[in-house]
Amino acid sequence: MLIKSLICLIALSALPEVHDDQTSVDELSSPQTTVASIRNLSDAEANRRYPVQMKGTVLLATPSSFVFHDGETAIWCERPRTDDESRIHLSAGMTVEIKGQSNRGHNAPLIQCSEVTVTGTGELPVPRKSSFSELQSGVLDCQWVTIDGVGISAQQGNFLQMAGTSVVVSTFGGKFFFNSTAVSPEMMESVIDAEITVTGVCLPRFNNRGNVLDSDIMSCVSDGLKITKEANKNPFESNKVTLGSLFEFSPVWSPTHRKVVTGTVTACEPGHQIFITDGEHNLRVIPQTYDIFKIGDVIQCAGFLEMEENFPVLRTSIIQTIGSDKPPEPSSVTPDSVLSIQLLAPNSDQRDHQAGLVRLSGNLIAVEDQLGKPFQLILDADGSLVPVTLASFQPPRQLRKIRPGSTLEVTGICSIRTSDRPEVNRMLRAESFEIRLRSPQDVTVLSTASWWNATRLLLLLAGTVALLLAALLVIFWMRRRIAQRGSELAEARREKDALELVAATTKQERTRVAADLHDTLEQSLAGVALQLRAIETARSKDLADRNLSLATQILSQSREDLRRSVWNLRLTDSGVTLLREELRKTCLAIFSVTPITAEVGGRGEERKLDVLTTDNLLMIAKEAMTNALKHSSPNHIQIDVDYTADQVSLCVTDDGCGFDADRVAGTHQGHFGLTGMQERVRRIGGELMLVSNPEHGTRIEVTVPR
Template sequence: MTEKMTNDECGMTNDRRRTPACAVRRFFLVSSFVIASLRFLLRSSTRFAVLAVSLCSVLHSSFAAGAPLTRAIDIRMLPYERSLEKLPVDLTATVGFVENSGTAFVQDDTAGTHLHFRPARNDLRVGDHVRIQGTTTAGLYFPGVDVAQLQILGHEAPPMAVPASYDDLATGRLHYQRVIVEGLGRTLTPLDENRSLLRLAIGSRVLEVRVDAPLESAPALIDARLRITALAAGGINDRRQLVFPYIRVTDWKDVVITKAAPALEALPITSVVTLLQFGAADEPHHRARIRGTVLAAYPDGRVFLRDATPPPPPRDTSKDIPKPPQSPSIAIRLTTPVSLTPGQHAEIIGFPIMAGFSASLADALVLATEPDESPVAAVVSLKEFQDGSHDADLVHLTTPAVLNDYFRSADGFELRLTSQGTPLRAFLIQSDPPELDIGTSVELTGICLVESSTDKGFRSQAERASLLLRSADDIQVIHSAPFWTPGRLVLASSILAGLVLLAFIWIAAQRRQIGILSSRIVQQATLDERQRIAREFHDTLEQELTGLSLRLDAATTRPLEDKARTLIETSRSLVSRIQSEARNLVADLRDTEQPPELISALHEIQLRMPPNAPALKLDLHPIPPIPGPVSHHLRMIAQEAITNALKHAQATEITLHLSATADALTLRLTDNGQGFAPAAATTGQPGHFGCMGIRERCRKINANVDWQSQPKQGTMVTVLLPLDRLTT
C-alpha cells in the first residue's frame, strides 16, 4: 500500500495538483544520485569528477527548464535576466493586498510576490487562498507573475504579518509582504480624493503610511501610539533600486490605536531648554507645548520663537565644568503655514526633534496668539554669534561686515560677507535683490542659525553660523562701497581695452585707406606717364617713320639700279615693321583697361606677327589665375623674346610654350635661329637692352630666366615662375 501511494505521489496519477510535488521529489532523487556519483568519482579520479559535474549541470538545467516554480521565494529570487524568459509558475498562496483589478499581492509560507492580470479581475479579496498558473515577469523591483489562470481554492485569514522596523523595510527583504509596524502618529493629510497619507514616527525615522480610505473616516491618530498591519512597499527608480520605503493599508481598521494621544489642554507648558534632555519622555517623543514671542515667521512655515517659560534651576555641578550654552529660542516648522507677525505672543505644539545644533519642533500647530511688544535683538559679538549660545535667537552683530558678493538662491538671495577676516553668510528671503553695492560696510540683524558643529571630547560645539534676515530692513549701511570697486575696475579696464582695440582697428583702417590711396596715386601716375610716352612716340618717332616711309616710296618710283632698288625695298619693309611695332607699343600704352589673360594676350601676339615673318607656333596649356601685372610682364617677356628671334636670330621656326604645375608656371620660347653666347650677350651690350629688360621684368615678378643657346643651334628662353612667390 505504501508503494502504491508513492507511485501515485510521484506522477502515476492524473491529478494535476500533485505534479509540482512529484517534480520536486524527482529533482531531489536525481540530485542525490548525481551527488553520490560525484563523490565516488572524486575519490577515484579528478577527470571523471569534472565529467560528473558537467553531467550534473546538464541534468539540472534540463530539469529546471521544464519544472514550474512553486514557491514565492523562488520567483522573487530569480535574476532579472532569468525572469524575462517567461518561466512557468504554479503557485499556491494567500492574497495579502489587492491594489486594483489588475494587480494583487500574494504570500505563501516562504515569501511574497506580485500578480498581474490580463484581463482584470474584480473578485479577489484579502484572505483568498488561490492557485496561480502563469509565467514570470521582471517587475519594477523583483520578479512577479503574469497570471494566465487563477483558481480560488477558498477563503481564510490573511497571511501572517511579521513585526518590522524602519531598517527592515529599508532593506527590502520584506517587500510585498504583510508587516506590523508600531510608532507615533505625526501628521495626517489627504493623498488624493479617496486616499490618505499618515506619517508615522518610528524611533528617529518617519515612515509614510498610504491608506486606501478617505481622511474623513480616520480616527484621532496624531500623537497616538499606533500598531499598523500593512503591506511593505516603497518607491523604485529606473535602476530597480529602492529609493524609500512606505507601507500600504487597505482600510482604517488595520490601524489600531494602542495608546490614545494626550489631550492638548492636558499638556504642560514646557521650557525650550528641557526638550530632548535625559529622562524627558519615552522615544519617540510626544508633542510638546511651548509659549513665547514670535521672532520671525516665513512663508514656508518656519517660525522662530523666544521662549517665555523660564528653564528649571540648574543641577549642582562642579565649578571646573563650564556651563553649557542654552538658547532661549527655538526653531519651529509648522505643518501648515500660518500668518504670524514678529512680536506676537504665541502658543505652539509640536514634536521635538534633533535639528542642527539645538532641539526643534516639527509638524507643529499654532494653538493661540495674542499681540505683544516687538522683540528686541540680542546684541552679540562675532565670537558670541559663532559659539552657539544664541542658536535660533534674534541677534544684532556689533561687528561690521563687508559685502563681498550676493547671488540668487532657491528661496531668495544669499549674501557673502566678511567680518574681521571671518567669512559670514546671510540669507534674505525676498524676490527682489538687495540694493547694495559690493564693498558696502553693514551691520546685520537676524536669526542666528548654527550650520555645523564639531565634537570635542563628549561635547558638541558650534563651528560655523549664518544669519537669516527677516527683511532688507535688517541690513543697516554704515559706509557705502568705495567708487573703485573690483567690479568697476574690471568694467573700466574692459572699456579701456575696448578703446585701445578700437584705436588699433582705426589705425589699421587708416593704413589700409592710405595704402588704397597710394595705390590709386601710383596707378594714376603710371597711367599719365604711359599716356605721355604714347604721345611722344606718336608725335615724334611714328611721324618720323611715316615721313621716312613716304621718302622711300618716292624713291622707288625713280629709275634705280637693281641693287639700289633692292636696298630701298628692304629698308622700306624694315621701316614698315618698325612702324607696326611702334603702333602696337602705343596701343599697349593707351590700353588702360584690365589687361587680358595671359593665354589671350599670347594669341594676340600671334595675330600681330608681321606678314612676312615666320609662323609662330603656340603650345599653350591651362594655367591658374594670375594677377594682371604679372600677366603683363610675362606677355612683354614673350614679345621681347619673339622680337629677338626675328631681328637677331633670323629664325624660321618659333614655338611658344606655356604650362603650369602645382608649384610653378613655365613660359618657354624656342627657335631654330643662329644662336649666340648667352653668358656675354644677355648681360647687356652697348645699344642692346632686350635681354636686360627680360631680366628686370623677371625680378619684378620673382621669376627666374634662363637662356640656352649655341651658335647655329637655335635658342631656348625659359621663364620659371614659382606660384608660392607670386606677386603683383
C-alpha cells in the same frame, strides 16, 4: 601503466560532478514554481529570463504591475503589456496563476508576466510584525508587513499612478510613509495623533545605483489602517510641556503624541516658521497654516517634537493665541559667546542661543544680492564672519545702499550649525551661526564707511588703465584700418591693371586669331574655289574627278584647321588651376582622331597657380601642339610641367621634321604663332627657349618664376 590508471580514476571521479552541474542548469531551465527561487537569483542570473509558472495571491495591484504572494514570500510582477481595454482587473485578495520569466529589475529580481489568469478570491497572508529598522533595511521588499505607530500628518497624493492618501507615521526609531488607496478624506483628520496599526506591502526606495534609501508601506485594502487609540478631540488637551523640558529622559517608551508648548513670539514667517521663547529657552515651530502672529503674542502650539541638527523642532503645529506681552528683548552676543557653547555638557548653566532673538555688532564686509537667493549681509564680528539673512527676496533700497566698511548692529534669530558627529570626549561643538532678520528695520547703521575707500581707488585705477587700453586699441584699430584701406586701394589698382592687361591680351589674341584664320580657312576656301573652277573647265571626266578629289581633301584639311582654331579660342574656367590635368584634356581633344600620341608628365608635386599664369601656359602649349600638328608631322609629342620651389616650367617636345629656327616665318610673312608665344611669355614674366633643327624635331620650353 600506473600513470594511465591514475588518469582514468581521476576522469571517472569527475563524471558525477559534471552530472550535478547539468542537473542544476536543467532545474533552472525548467519553469520555476516558487517566489523564493527567483528572489535568491543574482542580477546576472535573473537577467537570463528563466521561465516561471506559479499560483498565489495578489497583495497589491497597480495599472502596470502587482505584488504576488505564493504562500511563503512575495515578489514584484510586471503585468503583460497590453492596452488598457484588454488588461484584466486585479485587486488585493485575488488568487491568480501567472506565467512569465525572471528579470533583474532596477534593484531586485522580479517576474515579467506574459500571462495572468484570475482563478478566484482567497485570504491575504498573515502580515509580518516588523520594526522600523527592519523596514528601512530593504530586506522586506514586497513583503506583507504590519507595524504600530502614531499618525503625524495626512494628505491626498498620487503614487504608482493611483490617487490616495499619504499618512506620515511615527514609530519607535523614526518615521515612514503609509500610502493607501482605501483611506477616505474624511478619515484623514481622525488619524492625526491617533495610535494606529498599518498593514501593507513594504516598498523600499532605491537610488540610481540600486542602494536602499528608505522604505514606505502601501496598501489597497480597507483594513490597511486601523485606529487602536483615538486622538484627543481638542489638540490643546494633549500633554503640556515647558520649553525647558523638551525630550527629557524617560525609562519607558511611549508613542510620539502631540505636545503642547506655550511661549512668546519673537519672529513669525507665515506658513514657514515661528520662533517662541519663555524668556530663557527658545523653540522653532513649523505651523500647518499661514496665520500671522505679531511679535509679543503669547501662543500655544500643539505639534510633534523632532530633533533637527541637534536641536528640537515642533512640526505640524496647530497654534492659538492666548494673550499678549511686550516684545521680548534681544540678547547681546558675540561670536565667542555663541560658538563656545558645549552642547553635550550635562546640567550646564551656559545658555544656548539657538532659535533665540539676539543682537550683534560688526563691520560690513560684503553685500550678497543674487537673483533667486535670499539677501545677505556678511559681517566681520571680532574676526568671525557672520552671515545676516533677510527672509524676503526683495530687500528695500536702503539695505542695498549700505557701504561695505560700515559698522552695523543687527537684530534677528540665531541659527547655529553644529558638527556632524560628536568630537573626542563626546563634546558636540557649534561650528558657525547666522542671524535671520525679521525685517529691514532690524539693521541699524552705527557708522558709515567713507565713500573713498580702497575698492573705489582700485576701480579708479582700473578705469584709468581701461581707458589707456581702449586708446591703444583705437590707435591699433585705426592703423589696421589705414593699412587695410591701402591694401584695398592697391588691390583695386591691380584689378584695374589686370583688366587693362586682359583687354590688351584680348586685342592681341583677336589679331592672332585673325591671322590664323587667314592662313588656314581663307587659303583653303580659295584652293577649293580654284578646284571647282577647274572642274567646270575640265576636258575629261578623269580630270574632273581628280580635281573633285583634291577639293575634297582641301575641305577635310580646312575642317581640321578650323577645329584646331576653335580649340585655340577656348579659355579655361577661372576655377581650374591644375595645369597638368587641363593639358591632358586638351591632348585628348586635339589628338583623339589622329595617329599622333601625346603624353603629359613632369616632375614635382602639382600645385595651384594663379589664373593668368595657368591660362597663358595652356595657350602656349596649345599653340606648340597645333604648330607641330600642322608643320612637323610628328609621331609623338611630350608635354612636361615641372614644379620647383621657385619656378614652374613648361616643355613641349615633338619628334617631327623640325625647322630652321633662324629662317622661321614671322609676322611679316603672315604667321603669328611664335610671335604670339613670345607675347604670352612676356605677359607672365617668363622666358621662352626654342630649339629646332631639320629632321630632329622641335623643343619649346617656358620658365616662369613663382
